[in-house]
Amino acid sequence: MARSALLNVMVQAARKATRNIRRDFGEVENLQVSMKGPADFVSAADRRVEQALHQELERVRPGYGFLMEESGAIKGADQSHRWIVDPIDGTTNFIHGIPHFAVSIALERHGELVAGVIYNPIMDELFVAERGGGAFLNDRRLRVTQRRELSDAVVCCGIPHRGRGDHALFRHELARVQAKATGIRRSGSAALDLAYVAAGRYDAYWERGLKPWDIAAGIVLVREAGGTVSDIDSGRDMLQTGNIMATNDALHGELGRELKAAQTASSARQAAG
Ligand code: IPD
Ligand code: CA
Ligand code: CA
Ligand code: CA
Secondary structure (H helix, E strand, C coil): CCCCHHHHHHHHHHHHHCCCHHHHHHCHHHCCCEEEECCEEECHHHHHHHHHHHHHHHHHCCCEEEEECCCEEECCCEEEEEEEEEEEECHHHHHCCCCCCEEEEEEEECCEEEEEEEEECCCCEEEEEECCCEEEECCEECCCCCCCCHHHCEEEECCCCCCCCCHHHHHHHHHHHHHHCCEEECCCCHHHHHHHHHCCCCCEEEECCCCHHHHHHHHHHHHHCCCEEEECCCCCCHHHHCCEEEECHHHHHHHHHHHHHHHHHHHHHHHCC
16 A cells, blocks of 8 residues: 555654653553543653654644644644644553553644544554545555444443543443443553444444544544444534544444433433432
8 A cells, every 4th residue: 555645754753753662661660650630640651752743743744733632732833734642542551551552643634634543552553544545554454344233243432430421321321232232342542442443343432521632543544444433412523522433334323322312311310310
């Protein structure tokens, strides 16, 4: 596969920024882990990778804006382009020695997501997609699965943790999906969850309360692999709401109906006190 110049610079940045990540992963006790909020961690590796990505992307595309998890928003002279960056998606996995985390880089042009790169440096799995150009894993073309019913599907989800999210609603959602699906997974990296839907490893995925950097690159991947990705509750912008579901076309309706029924049951339960 001949990669575009844009994807090449994104891939180079991801590889360069993670050059020392295997070493850091093995020496996590030296990584000055601190808490940003309840069960929300950051390490020196997150900051180092983010700084390296910022430097490299600014060098190759000077003036683009940035939205990054650890440093926030940086306005660029070029108002029409913005990088959306998560240096390590799956920090909790990373600091617990679980080799499932990734760098996630997306490019937005005039407010539209046009390219995404998600790189798992431990597995050396590189997921890339550009609008109109397809989605690839290490140069192999990706397609979402063909399964048509939840009863045949492996469904991944995110679980709200201490101090965050609507736990009661999640319990209703899980109960409904669990009753139907073949299996449920929770991986700890939203970016990889979306990449795995694109790769046909998971049939479906949903999670609430995410940030733009968790999902921007993954959205491009799922779309380019022929999948459907949307806000869970409405037609609103997923990057704003942070509530996302991603499936193949056939499963979107069924998963959406289950999640809606869960929402109704949870609200009724709350109203009843
Ligand atoms: C987290 C991961 C996780 C999701 C959390 C995110 P981080 O990102 O994507 O899967 O459930 O909500 O915050 O903090 O590891 O970059
Ligand atoms: Ca984080
Ligand atoms: Ca993240
Ligand atoms: Ca992160």
